[in-house]
Amino acid sequence: MARSxxxxxxxxxxxxxxxxxxxxxxxVEALLSIKAKLAENKDSILQANALDLEAASAEVMKGxxxxxxxxxxDLGKANKWDSMLQGISDVAELxxxxxxxxxxxxxxxxxxxxxxxxxxxxxxxxxxxxxEVVVNIAALAIKSGNAAILKGGKESARTSAEISRVIRIAxxxxxxxxxxxxxxxxxDEITSLLHQEKYIDLxxxxxxxxxxxxxxxxxxxxxxxxADGLCTVFLDESADVKKAVRVVTDxxxxxxxxxxxxxxxxxxxxxxxxxxxxxAHSLLSNNVELRCDPPSLSLLRASPEVxxxxxxxxxxxxxxxxxxxxxxxxxxxxxVHTVASLSxxxxxxxxxxxxxxxxxxxxxxxxxxIFCKVIDSAGVYVNASTRFADGFRYGFGTEVGISTxxxxxxGPVGLEGLVIYKYVLVSKAEGGHxxxxxxxxxxxxxxxxxxxxxxxxxxF
Amino acid sequence: MARSxxxxxxxxxxxxxxxxxxxxxxxVEALLSIKAKLAENKDSILQANALDLEAASAEVMKGxxxxxxxxxxDLGKANKWDSMLQGISDVAELxxxxxxxxxxxxxxxxxxxxxxxxxxxxxxxxxxxxxEVVVNIAALAIKSGNAAILKGGKESARTSAEISRVIRIAxxxxxxxxxxxxxxxxxDEITSLLHQEKYIDLxxxxxxxxxxxxxxxxxxxxxxxxADGLCTVFLDESADVKKAVRVVTDxxxxxxxxxxxxxxxxxxxxxxxxxxxxxAHSLLSNNVELRCDPPSLSLLRASPEVxxxxxxxxxxxxxxxxxxxxxxxxxxxxxVHTVASLSxxxxxxxxxxxxxxxxxxxxxxxxxxIFCKVIDSAGVYVNASTRFADGFRYGFGTEVGISTxxxxxxGPVGLEGLVIYKYVLVSKAEGGHxxxxxxxxxxxxxxxxxxxxxxxxxxF
Numbered sequence: 001m002a003r004s005x006x007x008x009x010x011x012x013x014x015x016x017x018x019x020x021x022x023x024x025x026x027x028v029e030a031l032l033s034i035k036a037k038l039a040e041n042k043d044s045i046l047q048a049n050a051l052d053l054e055a056a057s058a059e060v061m062k063g064x065x066x067x068x069x070x071x072x073x074d075l076g077k078a079n080k081w082d083s084m085l086q087g088i089s090d091v092a093e094l095x096x097x098x099x100x101x102x103x104x105x106x107x108x109x110x111x112x113x114x115x116x117x118x119x120x121x122x123x124x125x126x127x128x129x130x131x132e133v134v135v136n137i138a139a140l141a142i143k144s145g146n147a148a149i150l151k152g153g154k155e156s157a158r159t160s161a162e163i164s165r166v167i168r169i170a171x172x173x174x175x176x177x178x179x180x181x182x183x184x185x186x187x188d189e190i191t192s193l194l195h196q197e198k199y200i201d202l203x204x205x206x207x208x209x210x211x212x213x214x215x216x217x218x219x220x221x222x223x224x225x226x227a228d229g230l231c232t233v234f235l236d237e238s239a240d241v242k243k244a245v246r247v248v249t250d251x252x253x254x255x256x257x258x259x260x261x262x263x264x265x266x267x268x269x270x271x272x273x274x275x276x277x278x279x280a281h282s283l284l285s286n287n288v289e290l291r292c293d294p295p296s297l298s299l300l301r302a303s304p305e306v307x308x309x310x311x312x313x314x315x316x317x318x319x320x321x322x323x324x325x326x327x328x329x330x331x332x333x334x335x336v337h338t339v340a341s342l343s344x345x346x347x348x349x350x351x352x353x354x355x356x357x358x359x360x361x362x363x364x365x366x367x368x369x370i371f372c373k374v375i376d377s378a379g380v381y382v383n384a385s386t387r388f389a390d391g392f393r394y395g396f397g398t399e400v401g402i403s404t405x406x407x408x409x410x411g412p413v414g415l416e417g418l419v420i421y422k423y424v425l426v427s428k429a430e431g432g433h434x435x436x437x438x439x440x441x442x443x444x445x446x447x448x449x450x451x452x453x454x455x456x457x458x459x460f
Numbered sequence: 461m462a463r464s465x466x467x468x469x470x471x472x473x474x475x476x477x478x479x480x481x482x483x484x485x486x487x488v489e490a491l492l493s494i495k496a497k498l499a500e501n502k503d504s505i506l507q508a509n510a511l512d513l514e515a516a517s518a519e520v521m522k523g524x525x526x527x528x529x530x531x532x533x534d535l536g537k538a539n540k541w542d543s544m545l546q547g548i549s550d551v552a553e554l555x556x557x558x559x560x561x562x563x564x565x566x567x568x569x570x571x572x573x574x575x576x577x578x579x580x581x582x583x584x585x586x587x588x589x590x591x592e593v594v595v596n597i598a599a600l601a602i603k604s605g606n607a608a609i610l611k612g613g614k615e616s617a618r619t620s621a622e623i624s625r626v627i628r629i630a631x632x633x634x635x636x637x638x639x640x641x642x643x644x645x646x647x648d649e650i651t652s653l654l655h656q657e658k659y660i661d662l663x664x665x666x667x668x669x670x671x672x673x674x675x676x677x678x679x680x681x682x683x684x685x686x687a688d689g690l691c692t693v694f695l696d697e698s699a700d701v702k703k704a705v706r707v708v709t710d711x712x713x714x715x716x717x718x719x720x721x722x723x724x725x726x727x728x729x730x731x732x733x734x735x736x737x738x739x740a741h742s743l744l745s746n747n748v749e750l751r752c753d754p755p756s757l758s759l760l761r762a763s764p765e766v767x768x769x770x771x772x773x774x775x776x777x778x779x780x781x782x783x784x785x786x787x788x789x790x791x792x793x794x795x796v797h798t799v800a801s802l803s804x805x806x807x808x809x810x811x812x813x814x815x816x817x818x819x820x821x822x823x824x825x826x827x828x829x830i831f832c833k834v835i836d837s838a839g840v841y842v843n844a845s846t847r848f849a850d851g852f853r854y855g856f857g858t859e860v861g862i863s864t865x866x867x868x869x870x871g872p873v874g875l876e877g878l879v880i881y882k883y884v885l886v887s888k889a890e891g892g893h894x895x896x897x898x899x900x901x902x903x904x905x906x907x908x909x910x911x912x913x914x915x916x917x918x919x920f
Contacts, residue, residue, distance in 0.1 A: 017810045020834040105855045111844065113854060120866045121836065201866045220676055222867050243892035250894035350477050361892065365920040372884050372918070374480040376581065382920060383887040384571065387895035394573060394883070395565045395909035406580045406661045407682050408868040411883050423854070423871050424832050427843040432703035432821065434710035435847035449855035458832070460825040460842060 005192035008149060008182055009199035012122040015177045016147035022175045024096040027142050030174035031092040034138065035085050037170040038163070042081065048162035049075045049131065056155050065155065072130050073156055084132040087398070091139040094397045097415040098145055104452035108438075108445060110429035114458060117419045119145030121201035124193055126151045126215065128207035131159035138167055138181045140400060144418035149200070150183045151190050153207075161185070194219035206401055209328070224417065226404040228354035229259025230328050231386040234345045234371070235279070236362035237270040243383050244275050244361045245282045250385040251359065253286045257330045259402060260357055260389040264325060265336045266345050267296055277303045284309050284316070288332045291319040295338040325352050342367050346374045353377060356404050357389040357411075378404060378411035424458055465652035468609060468642055469659035472582040475637040476607035482635045484556040487602050490634035491552040494598065495545050497630040498623070502541065508622035509535045509591065516615050525615065532590050533616055544592040547858070551599040554857045557875040558605055564912035568898075568905060570889035574918060577879045579605035581661035584653055586611045586675065588667035591619035597664075598627055598641045600860055604878035609660070610643045611650050613667075621645070654679035666861055669788070684877065686864040688814035689719025690788050691846040694805045694831070695739070696822035697730040703843050704735050704821045709742045710845040711819065717790045719862060720817055720849040724785060725796045726805050727756055737763045744769050744776070748792045751779040755798040785812050802827050806834045813837060816864050817849040817871075838864060838871035884918055 003011065038045065056073055059065040075081055103115035123146050127133045134150055141148035152160040164183040172178040184190065193200060197220050205212045205225045212225040233248050251262035267276055280290060280300055292300065300306045300316055319325070324335035325348075339345045349358050357379030360371040372380040379389045389412060391399025396414025403409050409417035427433035438445045463471065498505065516533055519525040535541055563575035583606050587593045594610055601608035612620040624643040632638040644650065653660060657680050665672045665685045672685040693711050695704050711722035727736055740750060740760055752760065760766045760776055779785070784795035785808075799805045809818050817839030820831040832840040839849045849872060851859025856874025863869050869877035887893035898905045 017807075017834070017836060020836070021830065107848070107853065107855065216680055222682065222865070224867070240892070242890075246894050247892045250896050254894070254896045347477075368886065368920040369918070370481065372882075372886075372920070374477070376477055376480070377882065379883045379885065381885045381887075383889075383892035384885050385892075385894045388567070388885055388893070389883075393567065393895070393898070393907060395567065395907065405682070406880050407684070408880075410880050420866050420868075420870050422832075422837065423839045423849075425839065425841045425844050425848055426828065426832075427841075429843075430702075432700075432707045432843035432845075433848070434706050434714070434845045435853070436710050436714045438853070447853060447855065458829070460828040460832070 005184070005189045006196060008184060008189075009122070009193060009196035011179050012147045012149050012182060013199040015179045016119070016122050019145075019147070019176055019180065024098070026175035027145070028092045030142055030171060030176050031088055031139055033174055034135075034167055034170040035088040037166050038085060038135065041162075041166045045159065045162045045166065046076055046081075048158040049073070052131070052156050052158045069129050069155065073159070075131060075159060080132065084135050087136055088139045091143050091398055094143065094415060097143070097419045101454045101457070102421065104454055104456070106448050106450040106452055107425075108429075108433065108448055111425070111427045111433045112452060112459065114424045114452075115421045116424055116458065117421050120418060120420050122147045122149070122199060123202045123204060123418070124149045124151075124200050124221070125204045125206065126190060126211065127153065127205070128211065129153040129155050131156035131163060133206065134160050134163045134167075134183070136398075140398065140415065140418060141181060142176065144415050146418055148181050149193060150181065151185070152183070154185075157185055191218065194221065197221045204401055222408070224401065224403050224405060224409060224413065226259060226354075226356065226402045228328050228404065229261070229356045230264065230326070230352065230354040231260060231262045231356050231389075232264040232266060232349050232353050232358045233262050233386065234266040234349065234358070234360045235268060235271050235275065236342060236345075236360055236364065236367050237268040238363040238367070239268075239271060239275060239361040240363055241275050241278055244279050247359060247361050247383060247385050248279050249282045249286060250387055252283060252288055252334050253332065254385065254387045256332050258387070260386050261330070262359075262386050263327065263329050263334060264352065265334050266348060267336065267338045268342070268345070269295065269338050269340050273299050277306055280306055281309070283334065284311055286332070287311060287315070288334055289315045289317065290334060290336055291317050291324045292336045293319055293321075293338055296336045328354070342370060346371065350374075350376050354404055356402070357381065357386045359384060359386050426460060465644070465649045466656060468644060468649075469582070469653055469656035471639050472607045472609050472642060473659040475639045476579070476582050479605075479607070479636055479640065484558070486635035487605070488552045490602055490631060490636050491548055491599055493634055494595075494627055494630040495548040497626050498545060498595065501622075501626045505619065505622045505626065506536055506541075508618040509533070512591070512616050512618045529589050529615065533619070535591055535619060540592065544595050547596055548599045551603050551858055554603065554875060557603070557879045561914045561917070562881065564914055564916070566908050566910040566912055567885075568889075568893065568908055571885070571887045571893045572912060572919065574884045574912075575881045576884055576918065577881045580878060580880050582607045582609070582659060583662045583664060583878070584609045584611075584660050584681070585664045585666065586650060586671065587613065587665070588671065589613040589615045591616035591623060593666065594620050594623045594627075594643070596858075600858065600875065600878060601641060602636065604875050606878055608641050609653065610641065611645070612643070614645075617645055651678065654681065657681045664861055682868070684861065684863050684865060684869060684873065686719060686814075686816065686862045688788050688864065689721070689816045690724065690786070690812065690814040691720060691722045691816050691849075692724040692726060692809050692813050692818045693722050693846065694726040694809065694818070694820045695728060695731050695735065696802065696805075696820055696824065696827050697728040698823040698827070699728075699731060699735060699821040700823055701735050701738055704739050705742045707819060707821050707843060707845050708739050709746060710847055712743060712748055712794050713746045713792065714845065714847045716792050718847070720846050721790070722819075722846050723787065723789050723793075723795060724812065725794050726808060727796065727798045728802070728805070729755065729798050729800050733759050737766055740766055741769070743794065744771055746792070747771060747775070748794055749775045749777065750794060750796055751777050751784045752796045753779050753781075753798055756796045788814070802830060806831065810834075810836050814864055816862070817841065817846045819844060819846050838862075886920060
């Protein structure tokens with residue numbers, strides 16, 4: 001009989017607790033065994049995937065689904081299968097995020113305190129169509145020592161179910177319990193799981209803004225995710241033309257539907273008009289629609305070079321102030337606005353951006369420094385494309401997601417985002433240690449609070 | 461005219477943003493100026509406090525308030541006033557929690573990424589009666605670069621209002637805006653503020669479980685606090701008698717109403733009966749009520765030494781299993797339970813404790829290590845009293861609160877709990893840096909991901 005959501009949550013907490021003595025090496029072996037079992041079962045998984053694809057294609061014909069979604073479902077295309085399996089070994093090879101000591105202090109003779117990283121507990125991950133995310137998240141959870149409950153999109157239900165079956169088989173012959181990774185299929189189950197704050201410690205939604213916001217509204221469990229990606233590039237008055245053209249163009253067109261693509265371009269009013277013309281020329285040549293404020297629009301209308309472009313009349317438009325500077329286009333559209341100063345640019349960004357990633361193009365290191373200090377975003381860049389905001393590019397080896405929250409983890413989140421810490425206090429004194437012996441009164445002991453080396457490990 | 465809660469929240473966000481260039485030195489000066497102004501205005505503050513005390517005493521007479529609460533209100537008693545002012549200089553002297561680099565990597569030649577600690581933003585702190593908390597929290601907020609909105613208990617409203625007035629005066633002649641610390645007085649305002657997730661980034665409730673839970677239910681803003689303090693001491697079979705007596709007694713009686721006092725005592729079934737008798741004797745001599753399971757009760761009933769104590773008949777009782785092992789007594793009561801093994805102790809603690817702080821008394825370093833690994837609590841102790849779970853004792857200089865949450869900060873939280881980080885990416889390459897140049901295809905650049913020294917600071 002299928003488990004109720006409460007039983008699923010309880011089971012997850014239980015297997016988290018009972019697996020605390022499973023070593024990092026055993027976790028790595030479990031990962032490699034999952035990789036091997038997936039390879040063995042490639043046929044059955046691709047068969048399930050074919051059924052999902054067929055059903056999805058039918059929905060596309062009926063106009064109920066978009067064609068790009070079907071593309072994202074396809075596990076067979078190009079090197080997707082191989083890179084899914086490679087991803088498991090990549091995660092296996094990352095350093096263990098647990099057991100890292102970030103604070104060590106001798107409180108008193110023979111009384112040592114250490115802060116040690118450890119798993120958070122149980123995580124619920126909700127994602128949309130791509131079925132390989134099951135494998136990715138399972139790998140991250142196993143590596144970081146968290147038990148996981150996963151829910152994929154209904155379009156990939158057959159594929160996810162088959163992958164989950166194979167993961168269970170692999171786990172059943174590992175040191176981890178087979179319930180370490182559980183999957184659920186329906187939205188109703190998720191609604192119930194979002195209320196299991198007694199057993200579930202963190203919810204990670206991966207998908208659209210709508211998904212993330214809905215979950216944040218429904219649950220009292222902490223949610224790690226990003227709500228929006230409204231990134232800005234600001235061309236300061238001293239911006240170098242080449243940097244301006246390259247950074248703006250890449251930020252917009254490298255992958256327009258990504259959350260780290262730029263949606264807003266700010267121009268300093270003293271920026272030489274030719275710089276803006278060159279940037280606009282590059283954007284228009286890449287078929288980007290420009291929604292311009294009056295000053296930036298006038299400059300384009302005065303430029304024969306820009307006007308001669310075939311898409312000038314269709315792709316250069318006045319911006320609608322109330323809408324265009326607060327919209328995540330996720331498309332080849334950019335809203336352009338002119339500001340009077342660096343300080344105006346900062347105010348504009350802090351009030352319009354989603355605090356994801358914002359970039360300044362400038363030759364002034366002084367302005368660069370001010371920008372990075374006062375822009376209240378997870379990523380603050382100088383002469384670099386906003387598209388660098390990504391866990392792989394940052395060197396984390398893998399990415400749990402991108403967080404626009406302001407506690408725990410911010411920006412691209414690697415394995416570190418799946419761990420927290422505990423304090424280990426060990427007394428080796430005769431008679432142990434008691435608090436009543438310490439104090440300010442005479443005859444009381446004082447605390448030493450002497451730093452200890454961090455690299456010595458725990459001592460019992 | 462008084463501001464609406466939305467205006468208060470918006471103002472807080474605005475002053476947070478506009479004060480990002482205020483230096484650490486200027487923040488320290490603001491703190492010292494607050495200290496000086498409070499000293500200057502001691503009379504008016506103590507007058508307001510006298511009115512609060514008078515009103516509270518009247519409520520005690522009517523039976524509406526408890527006498528200890530009145531004691532906590534009194535700013536004039538003993539050295540409370542001086543230690544409140546001393547607390548400001550203590551916070552001022554702590555190292556700046558911002559600007560600390562925890563990750564630095566060269567992504568490519570002339571492209572450097574650094575993760576730098578920075579304030580969270582705006583915090584809402586809700587606390588109960590003690591009026592000096594206003595000063596304490598204001599100091600922490602100013603030091604860490606967060607704007608704050610404070611709400612104290614209604615019993616201390618006059619004192620808090622007067623302290624806030626003085627803080628505003630001090631801020632008005634500092635580099636920080638006077639709205640940097642705002643106070644609200646009514647519960648209705650709090651209800652509205654808890655819905656200002658657009659402007660408020662973190663809620664810190666300091667007070668009873670009821671307060672914390674109510675706030676968690678009401679708000680979508682992240683909450684940092686502790687719900688319960690159900691701490692346990694486990695006497696392993698090898699427990700040293702002296703350690704057992706000292707650690708258990710201190711954990712229970714040093715300050716019974718604190719969240720880090722122990723409420724449960726677990727006995728290994730192979731613990732020599734005399735050890736338990738000695739522990740029970742110490743607890744009873746300190747007038748602690750013992751609620752015992754059948755095995756521990758039988759041992760006491762068989763001990764002439766314990767039976768001869770005058771409070772034996774009133775203070776030794778059978779435990780009610782469904783209640784006593786899940787109750788935070790906050791009083792001189794302890795629930796005693798016998799377990800068959802270390803593993804049973806672990807399961808018992810993981811399912812009954814509030815994941816705050818749990819301690820093992822053992823002579824086995826192997827068992828100590830297992831206990832610390834598998835107990836899923838913020839503090840895991842060996843031969844030490846649970847009462848050490850405290851920011852001052854840990855050496856943090858000050859304490860924001862204690863968190864039993866599992867993300868961001870866990871256990872006693874120092875200034876570090878009030879900061880997060882941002883990623884600063886700086887390109888110094890000719891032409892800046894764009895993402896499209898990187899990839900696995902031939903002709904594309906690969907990322908370096910070379911670690912950089914952490915102590916070099918930001919480079920623009």
